[in-house]
Amino acid sequence: GGVGKSQLVTEYCYRNFPAQYGLVIWLNSESADSLVADYRSLLSDMAMDVDVGGVSDNADMNKSTDEIVSEVKTRLFRSRVPWLLVFDNLEDHELLNDFVPRGAGVRGHVVVTTRHIETEAVDSHGTLILGCFDISESLELLRRSAGLHNVDGEKNTLAATELCKMMGNLPLALGMAAAYMRRCDVQCVEYLDRYIASEKTGQSLYGKVENYSLSVASSVSLSLGEIEKESPTTCQVLRLLSFLGPDQITKWLLRNLLSSKKKMDAHMSELNKTGSGMNLSSNSSAMICGFVLAGAALILPACAKDGRRVGLCAGLVAASMLIFSGSATDSAATEQQAHHEDIKRSASISNAISAFEYEESDVAWDLLKSFSLLSVKEGKGSVHRLLQQAMRTCQSEEEGQRNLIICIDALRSLWTFKPEEVESWKEALQILDHVKCVVAHALEFELDAIYILKAAQLSMEAGVFSAMALNAFVEAQYSLHLALSLLEKAKLGRNSSSQRLKAEVLHELGRVYRYQGSYNESERSLLESLEISQQVSRKDLAMRKYVADTLHELGVLEVKKHNLDSAAQFLQRSLELRQSLTDTESDSVNASCAATLHQLAAVYVARKPPSLEKAKALLQDALKMCRQIGQRAATLKQLARVTIRQGYLEKAEIYLEQALELYLELYGDNKLHINIASVKFQQGALALQREQFDEAWLHFSECLRIRRHVYAYARQVGVIGTEVSATRKSSVDTNPIHLEISVVLHELGVVGYAQGRFSQAFQMLLEERAILENLHETTSHSNRVYQARLTCLTWLRKCAKELGDESEAEKYTKERTAMKKEAGLKTKEKHLVSESVMLQHKVIDCRLLARQFALEKSDSNIVGKEKLLNVLAGLKEEISLAPPESMARAATQFRDTMMIWIDEPISKRRVPILKACDSLRDTLRAHGIQVVDSMIQNKR
Numbered sequence: 001g002g003v004g005k006s007q008l009v010t011e012y013c014y015r016n017f018p019a020q021y022g023l024v025i026w027l028n029s030e031s032a033d034s035l036v037a038d039y040r041s042l043l044s045d046m047a048m049d050v051d052v053g054g055v056s057d058n059a060d061m062n063k064s065t066d067e068i069v070s071e072v073k074t075r076l077f078r079s080r081v082p083w084l085l086v087f088d089n090l091e092d093h094e095l096l097n098d099f100v101p102r103g104a105g106v107r108g109h110v111v112v113t114t115r116h117i118e119t120e121a122v123d124s125h126g127t128l129i130l131g132c133f134d135i136s137e138s139l140e141l142l143r144r145s146a147g148l149h150n151v152d153g154e155k156n157t158l159a160a161t162e163l164c165k166m167m168g169n170l171p172l173a174l175g176m177a178a179a180y181m182r183r184c185d186v187q188c189v190e191y192l193d194r195y196i197a198s199e200k201t202g203q204s205l206y207g208k209v210e211n212y213s214l215s216v217a218s219s220v221s222l223s224l225g226e227i228e229k230e231s232p233t234t235c236q237v238l239r240l241l242s243f244l245g246p247d248q249i250t251k252w253l254l255r256n257l258l259s260s261k262k263k264m265d266a267h268m269s270e271l272n273k274t275g276s277g278m279n280l281s282s283n284s285s286a287m288i289c290g291f292v293l294a295g296a297a298l299i300l301p302a303c304a305k306d307g308r309r310v311g312l313c314a315g316l317v318a319a320s321m322l323i324f325s326g327s328a329t330d331s332a333a334t335e336q337q338a339h340h341e342d343i344k345r346s347a348s349i350s351n352a353i354s355a356f357e358y359e360e361s362d363v364a365w366d367l368l369k370s371f372s373l374l375s376v377k378e379g380k381g382s383v384h385r386l387l388q389q390a391m392r393t394c395q396s397e398e399e400g401q402r403n404l405i406i407c408i409d410a411l412r413s414l415w416t417f418k419p420e421e422v423e424s425w426k427e428a429l430q431i432l433d434h435v436k437c438v439v440a441h442a443l444e445f446e447l448d449a450i451y452i453l454k455a456a457q458l459s460m461e462a463g464v465f466s467a468m469a470l471n472a473f474v475e476a477q478y479s480l481h482l483a484l485s486l487l488e489k490a491k492l493g494r495n496s497s498s499q500r501l502k503a504e505v506l507h508e509l510g511r512v513y514r515y516q517g518s519y520n521e522s523e524r525s526l527l528e529s530l531e532i533s534q535q536v537s538r539k540d541l542a543m544r545k546y547v548a549d550t551l552h553e554l555g556v557l558e559v560k561k562h563n564l565d566s567a568a569q570f571l572q573r574s575l576e577l578r579q580s581l582t583d584t585e586s587d588s589v590n591a592s593c594a595a596t597l598h599q600l601a602a603v604y605v606a607r608k609p610p611s612l613e614k615a616k617a618l619l620q621d622a623l624k625m626c627r628q629i630g631q632r633a634a635t636l637k638q639l640a641r642v643t644i645r646q647g648y649l650e651k652a653e654i655y656l657e658q659a660l661e662l663y664l665e666l667y668g669d670n671k672l673h674i675n676i677a678s679v680k681f682q683q684g685a686l687a688l689q690r691e692q693f694d695e696a697w698l699h700f701s702e703c704l705r706i707r708r709h710v711y712a713y714a715r716q717v718g719v720i721g722t723e724v725s726a727t728r729k730s731s732v733d734t735n736p737i738h739l740e741i742s743v744v745l746h747e748l749g750v751v752g753y754a755q756g757r758f759s760q761a762f763q764m765l766l767e768e769r770a771i772l773e774n775l776h777e778t779t780s781h782s783n784r785v786y787q788a789r790l791t792c793l794t795w796l797r798k799c800a801k802e803l804g805d806e807s808e809a810e811k812y813t814k815e816r817t818a819m820k821k822e823a824g825l826k827t828k829e830k831h832l833v834s835e836s837v838m839l840q841h842k843v844i845d846c847r848l849l850a851r852q853f854a855l856e857k858s859d860s861n862i863v864g865k866e867k868l869l870n871v872l873a874g875l876k877e878e879i880s881l882a883p884p885e886s887m888a889r890a891a892t893q894f895r896d897t898m899m900i901w902i903d904e905p906i907s908k909r910r911v912p913i914l915k916a917c918d919s920l921r922d923t924l925r926a927h928g929i930q931v932v933d934s935m936i937q938n939k940r
Contacts, residue, residue, distance in 0.1 A: 004171040005113040005130055006088055012111070013084065021109075022081035027099075028247060029087040029112075033436075033466065033475035035099055037429065039072045040470060068470075073101040074737075076108055083108050089385075090114040138164035138174055142188065145178035150187045159192040166195065172384060179372035180223050194222055220390055223371045234364040236261065238373065239399070241383050242391035243407045243441050245433035249374070249381035253414070253431070254361040255353045260410040262357070264402070392441075401445050407438045408454050415458060417465050420628075425469045435462045439482060449490045453501060456486035460505045463512070473516045480509040496536055500543060503532040507550050514557050526554050545589075548577040552596050564603050571600045590625040597622035598635060605642065616642050633662040633675065640682055649686060656683050677706035684747060693755045700751060704744045711736040735767055742771040742788060749795055753802075762799040768792050790816060839882040840929065843891050846871045847920050850898060854913040859905055872898055890923035 013024045025042060028034040076083055087096065090112050100110055133141065142160050143151050151160050167173040181191050227234050240257045241249065365381070368374035374381045395403065415435060417428035435458050442455035463479030466472045483505045492498035506529035513522035530550045537543035555570035575596045581589050601618040604611040619639045626632045640655035660679045664671065684699030735741050745768040752761030772789045793816040800809035849868045856864065875895055882888045897916040901909040921931045 007171075008130065009086055009088070009111055009113055013086065016084070020082065021084040023079070023083040024086070025083065026086045026088060029090040029095065031091065031475075032095055032098070033470075033472055034433065035087075035095060036068060036470055036472045036475070037432070039068050039099070041429075042072060043068065069099060073099075076101045079107060081107075085110045087112045087114075132169040133164075133171060133174070135161065135164055135169065138167075138169045141171065141174050142178050142181075145175065146181040146188065147185075150181045150185070150191075156188040159187075159189040163188060163192050163195060172386065175372050176220065176223055179370065180226060183370045184226055191222070220373075220387065223373065227367055227371060231360075231363050231367055233258065233360045234367045236403075237361075237364040238368065238383075239391055239395060240403050240407055240410075242388040242395075243404050243438055245437045246385050246388060247380070247382045248430055248433060249383065250379065250430075251361050251365055253410075253434070254364055255357040256410040256414055257406060258357045258360055259353055260406045260413070262354075263409075264406060397445070401447060404438065404441055404445055405447065405451055407434075408442070408451055408458070411435050411438055411458060412454060415461065417461055419464060419468055425465070428465050429469065432462060432465060435459075436479065439479075439486065442486060443482070443489060449492055452486050452490040453492075453497060456483045456490070456501060456505070459483035459486060460501070460508060463505075464508050467508075467512050467515060473512050476512045477509065477516075480505055480512060484509075496540060499532050499536050500540075500546070503529045503536065503543075503546055503550075506532070507546065507553065510550075510557075511553060514553075514560060519557060519561055522557055523554070526550055526557065530554070544577060545581060545592075548574045548581070548592070551577065552592070552599070555596070556599055559599065559603060559606070562606075564607055568600065568603050571596050571603065575600070587627060591628060591631065594622040594626040594631065594635070597625070598638070601638070601642075610645075612642050612646050616646070629662050629666045630675075633659045633666070633679075636662070637679060637682065640686075644682075644686060644689070649690060652686055653683075656686065672706050672709045674706070674710050677703045677710065680706070681744065681747075684751075688747070688751060688754075691754070693751050696751045697748065697755070700744055700748050704741070704748065707738070707740055707744060708736060711738040711741060735771060737771055737774045739771075739775060739785065739788075742768045742775070745771070746788070746792060746795070749799075753795065753799060758799050758802040762796065762803065765792055765796050765799060769796065786819075790819060793819070839878045839887055839891060840924070840927065842871075842875050842878045843887070843894070843920065843924065844929070844931075846875045846898075847894070847917050847924075850894075850913055851917050853902075854910045854917070856906060865902065868898075868902065872902075887923060887927060890920055894920045 013021075013026070017024050027038045076085070085100070085108065087099070087110065090096070091114070093114070096110075096112070101108060132138075139151075139157075139160055142164070151157065163177065164174065167177070177191060177195070180186065181188065186194075224235055224238070227238075237254055237257060240261070244253075365374070365376075368381075369376055373387060374383055376382075392400065411431060411434060414431050415428065416424050418424045439455045439459040439462070442452060447455075459479050460483040463476040463483065465476075466479060467476035470476075484502070487498055487502050487505070490498060506525045510522045510524075510526035510529060513519070513525060530547065533543055533546045533550055537547055551570050551574035555567045555574060558564070558567035558570060575593060578589055578593045578596065597618045601615040601622070604615040604618065616639065619635055619642065623632060623635050623639070626635055636655045636659040640652040640659070643649075643652040643655065656679055660676065660683075663673065663675050663679060680699050680703040684696045684703060687693075687696035687699060735745070745764045749761045749764035749768065752758070752764060769789070769792050772785055772792060775785050776789065793812045797809045797812040797816070800806075800812060846868075849864075849871055853864055853868050872895055875891060879888050879891050879895070882891075894916050897912060901912050924931050
């Protein structure tokens with residue numbers, strides 16, 4: 001690092017935009033998380049609707065990471081504008097496989113900066129390896145950046161040459177040296193003397209740094225010394241920034257850091273007056289035994305005026321502090337509740353920023369810029385990662401603890417994320433990387449338990465945000481696991497606050513696993529969360545809310561697994577518990593009850609046959625409890641669907657009108673919203689069912705207009721399909737390649753056909769077909785697209801016949817037949833493979849039970865025999881479904897052998913059954929399945 005990779009690429013972009021590239025996209029590539037965040041921000045800049053906060057049945061309102069990446073890649077692939085994609089500071093080269101569009105040809109280029117060189121990349125791609133400057137380049141940098149008068153003259157030239165050699169010609173170190181000379185008006189001869197002295201006496205900075213250039217460390221030492229003279233606060237700010245993310249640094253962030261530092265200094269001053277204090281890392285047990293926090297607890301430093309670290313004295317400071325006594329345990333639940341609320345409170349009210357913080361942050365900002373320690377673009381600063389590493393390692397353990405605590409408190413004051421308030425998401429995104437960095441550092445230090453819990457709380461909320469706002473489930477999973485690691489580090493055992501937080505983390509982790517389709521892991525996390533919540537709720541009644549939440553989530557999980565009876569049981573238990581809550585959060589409880597009623601209604605609709613009347617009653621109950629506009633509108637929309645299926649068209653019309661009114665109230669001037677389009681589609685479907693074709697055409701046309709706007713990012717480039725004539729190309733080009741667009745076009749075609757406007761209907765169906773052909777090879781909804789293509793061909797054939805074009809109609813008939821034949825062959829192949837795999841699983845299970853049965857020591861295990869008979873019956877069924885191959889034949893022979901010997905005593909059945917198991921083992925191994933048998937004898 002530090003050789004100028006990013007600066008070189010920045011200059012390349014500057015010189016070639018817009019002459020060579022109409023679009024330049026710069027991506028922070030340190031992790032998949034940062035890339036996804038940048039991709040989402042890019043789509044947002046393209047006026048794409050990525051709001052996942054509203055309630056919508058449309059899958060695009062809850063985009064996964066794969067969908068976000070796919071949409072960016074698709075848009076770049078289809079773009080007619082030449083583009084440049086810069087992956088800056090790439091750590092994992094495998095990410096390129098996921099994030100780089102393929103086949104973009106000459107329209108798109110990719111540039112990667114990285115510290116990690118792969119041999120394959122050097123051999124197969126245009127790779128430029130940047131080393132340090134040569135001596136002439138280093139001298140030129142000093143002349144340009146330090147000021148010619150500071151490097152001019154024979155003595156200065158010789159000093160500059162020596163300085164460049166000592167710094168190894170590293171651009172980062174030379175840049176800091178030049179900034180120092182320019183800022184302090186110091187000639188190179190004098191700077192060289194100071195630099196040499198710093199190398200001899202500045203071991204506090206670079207002596208501890210591993211894998212870090214000593215030349216950079218010495219440059220930083222000199223700069224810090226000069227900054228300390230002008231503003232000691234600026235040095236402290238730089239130390240604080242070393243624990244945060246390297247980018248997205250703002251003045252507002254600096255002000256909050258200084259405000260947190262000011263509060264700590266004030267409490268330290270108060271401690272010095274009273275002479276009280278406790279050790280930083282030894283008060284966990286005291287807290288558990290009975291210290292009650294009425295305000296924010298702080299760890300406070302003691303520093304000498306001259307800046308030298310004298311040591312660290314700290315304690316838990318609060319408005320009141322109770323020393324535990326024999327009666328303290330009687331009020332443990334109350335104390336733990338107060339303590340938990342202090343931990344959980346993420347400071348929705350930000351630190352009060354005084355004039356001092358404004359002034360000092362401006363000074364620090366300008367000083368760090370002038371010494372090239374902070375680079376600023378468009379009001380946001382960045383600190384080099386190597387500089388951050390140096391600043392962290394130069395701090396003592398005590399100083400690092402103190403600064404990390406300040407960062408935790410500052411970020412808690414800035415972190416205002418609330419899942420139910422979409423407006424808070426954008427602000428949270430700005431500091432997400434800072435939160436993730438700080439909580440990761442919390443694992444490295446021995447902090448007091450209360451700050452570990454605060455860090456764990458932040459990490460959990462960062463995980464919730466990553467899952468909900470970014471749909472970055474892998475990153476969310478990492479943050480939640482980090483929260484669990486922090487809770488384990490706190491070593492609070494059965495402490496109520498710790499257990500409550502652990503239950504919350506496991507609950508959220510279970511949801512994230514469900515989003516990823518990992519249902520077994522989801523169930524384990526949720527059940528563990530439920531167990532903890534139930535235990536804590538015995539002493540803390542407020543914990544019943546979390547019990548109800550987890551029961552609800554288990555119900556949703558069972559719905560996903562199509563276990564409808566089990567889902568109904570969990571949801572009903574959750575509903576009953578929520579209805580029993582009588583706390584002050586009545587609005588919140590009612591909203592939760594409404595959500596559970598909504599899920600219960602979905603269970604009844606999914607049943608075969610569906611219980612539509614019961615589902616309608618539940619939705620109506622949910623509507624009575626629901627006060628949130630978006631949630632009410634979604635419930636009304638769902639009610640309309642149920643009543644349409646029941647044939648109550650007038651009621652459905654009323655529900656849809658009410659839903660539309662609520663959405664218009666919610667979105668205001670933004671009438672081009674996906675939820676409004678969804679209601680217009682339902683209104684069109686209702687009018688079509690009533691044979692009100694003119695009205696249906698108007699509703700579907702409005703829906704198409706909105707969806708074309710919303711999905712504009714997926715607009716195609718060029719002509720798609722050979723069926724589209726030259727006169728229709730412009731019409732096809734107006735349609736984004738999206739399944740929801742094709743659905744509306746199909747309905748417009750159906751309406752046009754019903755009205756006798758066959759040419760117009762034919763036009764709509766051709767446009768639908770063009771979209772479906774493009775989606776055929778790329779979409780994850782392959783079966784849905786296949787069915788839509790078949791239906792589209794049927795209607796195209798009908799229109800062609802009405803238009804008198806029999807040859808065209810015959811062509812569509814043949815094409816439809818060929819599609820069905822091809823799909824039938826693929827389905828048969830998949831079916832055979834699936835049945836073979838199912839048979840293999842059943843054979844393995846049956847063989848395991850048979851061996852256990854043969855190795856029994858007595859004939860008294862009736863349960864084992866009955867279990868084996870049941871599995872053998874299942875094996876017979878799988879054999880009948882599987883293709884007639886060697887596995888099926890071996891399974892048949894094995895089953896026949898088992899049925900012969902299963903009723904015989906142990907002395908007779910053991911040998912033939914074990915032989916049959918061995919024969920079946922050989923068949924399994926021949927199919928590539930590893931089977932290892934072991935016999936374990938119990939020993940006393």
